[in-house]
Amino acid sequence: MTQRTVFFVSDGTGITAETFGNSILAQFPFKPRHIRRPFIDSTEKALQVAQEINETGVREGQRPIAFATLVNAEVLEVFKRHCQARVLDMISSFIAPLEDEFGVTSNHRVGRFSNVAQSREYHDRIEAINFALAHDDGQSARHLAEADVILLGVSRSGKTPTSLYLAMQHGIKAANYPLIPEDFERRKLPTALVPLKRKCFGLTIDPERLASIRNERRPGSKYAELLNCRYEVNEAEAMMKREGIAWLSSTHKSIEEIATTILSDIRPDRLIY
Amino acid sequence: MTQRTVFFVSDGTGITAETFGNSILAQFPFKPRHIRRPFIDSTEKALQVAQEINETGVREGQRPIAFATLVNAEVLEVFKRHCQARVLDMISSFIAPLEDEFGVTSNHRVGRFSNVAQSREYHDRIEAINFALAHDDGQSARHLAEADVILLGVSRSGKTPTSLYLAMQHGIKAANYPLIPEDFERRKLPTALVPLKRKCFGLTIDPERLASIRNERRPGSKYAELLNCRYEVNEAEAMMKREGIAWLSSTHKSIEEIATTILSDIRPDRLIY
Known part of the structure; x- marks a missing residue:
């Protein structure tokens, strides 16, 4: 099929x-x-965007698709009346059954994020991002006890993006802590983590994938060598097993999937509201 | 109304x-x-989750609401048949009109993020997060020219969370650069930014709000004083005006709204696909 615009x-x-x-x-x-x-x-x-959509349709010789989330009834009405696209109205389709179910009418408030910047929930998200940055890669053990979750794993196993995602999407305070060769020689968890073990969650990764990621950063280094990656991953998994720390492999998972799995396991109280 | 679970x-x-x-x-x-x-x-x-939902309904004496995004027809069928909640089926409602419009059947593939971790798009998002971290707060001018956008503004005007959001949600490489008292005395843009001015976007903030945010960090400091915040904000706005750099106020906006506005202004090529 030819080009179609959504x-x-x-x-x-x-x-x-x-x-x-x-x-x-x-x-x-x-x-x-x-x-x-x-x-x-x-x-x-x-009206303006309806015209733009109509012009696109004429130019492409194909009716565009328009996903609409327009809460205001009048704005939606004008849009639908003038737009020649296939309009998929994402709000009204679900508002009506809920009004029926709840027995109240909705307030047709525009914009999910209106005034959100002043809300407690938003403030907590921003604080969580700051926390994740301050506690990235074991940078600081200060206030580590305030973490909702502490991710641990070898360098480049996906800890940093996952911590930031947990903060940004869920307002979760996520620290992350690297497992390094010294920890494997001592065969012990980093000392700062011992009293916080129940908050720990491990990330592991396929050694081949790890070597390829590390090689992008530091090509040809010992750090990136497959043999070294295998050693670190084996030791990290053995340590997590020994310490009874839950973990998952980030190899085939997106940060969204990793975060969701961690939350199902940790179930922080603040998410039950 | 009494407690109702969604x-x-x-x-x-x-x-x-x-x-x-x-x-x-x-x-x-x-x-x-x-x-x-x-x-x-x-x-x-x-079946299991349908039972959990039904039990919740009995316990609370109110029928729960269930938003379902289940792509597999059989799974959806079993869920709908056994679940006594008001089920809002978010997929089928929109799939059917699109199948009609496109004249093809959909593939009912499960999970938006399946295998996403191996995709180019995902790789770019992770790279963008790394870029945002490496170029946070003017840390490094190396590779600054690779940025899609460079946010600038006074300390605590919202640059860091916005950069990370742009990276995580949109795969945009966003650097951020602070405007500091030295820049105001020189009355010049930081030197590293001069050749990259067209990529710059400013964030400003209401001085009262800035003082309150800075006071959470460093209570009673000169840095957090209202008078100082007013000075910095005024100077920063004057500089952006002088340099012809577009900006917005983060005071009443969420990072989602800020990011969306920046993207509408900058319109990086990579987002038109």
Whole structure:
């Protein structure tokens, strides 16, 4: 099939619309062009983006798709009336059954993130990001006890991006701590972690994959050698087994999947609200 | 109304389901309890989670809500048949009109993130996170020219979380660079930024808010004093005006909103695909 364009039209950032739309589109065997049109929060802007979509359709000779997350009924109405795309209305489809279920009408508030910057939850997310940065790679043992989770593993096993993701998406305070050759020689957990063992979660990785990642950083180094990677990974896994620390392999997992698995295992109280 | 529980049931991480569900639920004037059940990718697991949901409903005397993103038709069928919650099926609702529109059937592939860890796009996201960390707070001018965007602003104006978000969500290489009193005395942009001005985007912040954020970090310091914050913010804004650098205020915006605005302004090529 020829080029087809998908628009994500939102009164907020459009990130939710696009993320969700992507998982729907992933069910189809081709990758259409994406265009995001955020902050469409007035009838004027709705009209303008409808025209842009219509022009795209004419130019491409194919009707575009438009995922819409427009909460305001009037804005949505104007958009739908003027837009000749196949419009998938992501809000109304679910609002109606919920209004029925809850027995109340919704408030049609625009933008998921409106005023979010002032909220406690947002403040906690930003604090969690700062915490992850301050406690990246075992940088500081200060306040380590405040961590919700401490990731450990060999260098380049995926600890840093996972910690940042846990902070950013979930507001989880995630520290991370490297397991280094000295730890393997001592055959002991880093001292700072001993009293915090129940918060620890290990990441491991396939040695071949690790060698390839390390070689991108420091080509030809002993650090990146496959033999050395095998040694470190074996020792790290043996240590986690010995210490009874849960772990998973990051080799075939995205940071989203790793984070979700960790949360299912650790189940921090703050996530049950 | 009494306690009501909302379940997010997904064959993947459930993050998409929960993010989208949250923006729907934000339209209602109460906050139900959330429970996420990820990786529900077999009929056995579907049955198990349906039972858990039913028990919750009995215990609470209210029918739960279940947002479901289950791609596999059989798993979805078993879940729907056994679950007594109000099930909001987020996939099928949109797949059917798209199959019709595209004139093909979808492949019902489970999990948006399956094998994503091996993809080019994922690799770029991880690289972008590493780049953001290496170029946080003006740490390094090496490879600065590789940045897609360089955020600048006074200390604690929101540069670091925004850079990390741009990297993690969009795979954008975002460096960030502080504007410090020395720059204001010189009345010049930091030298490293001069040749890269067209990639620069400024963040500013309300001085009162800045003082309050800085006071959390270094209570009672000159750095955190309102008078000093006013001076720095004024000078930073004057400099951005003088240099013709676009900027926005982070005071009332979430990192998602800031990132979206920056992307609309900078429009990096790599996002048009």
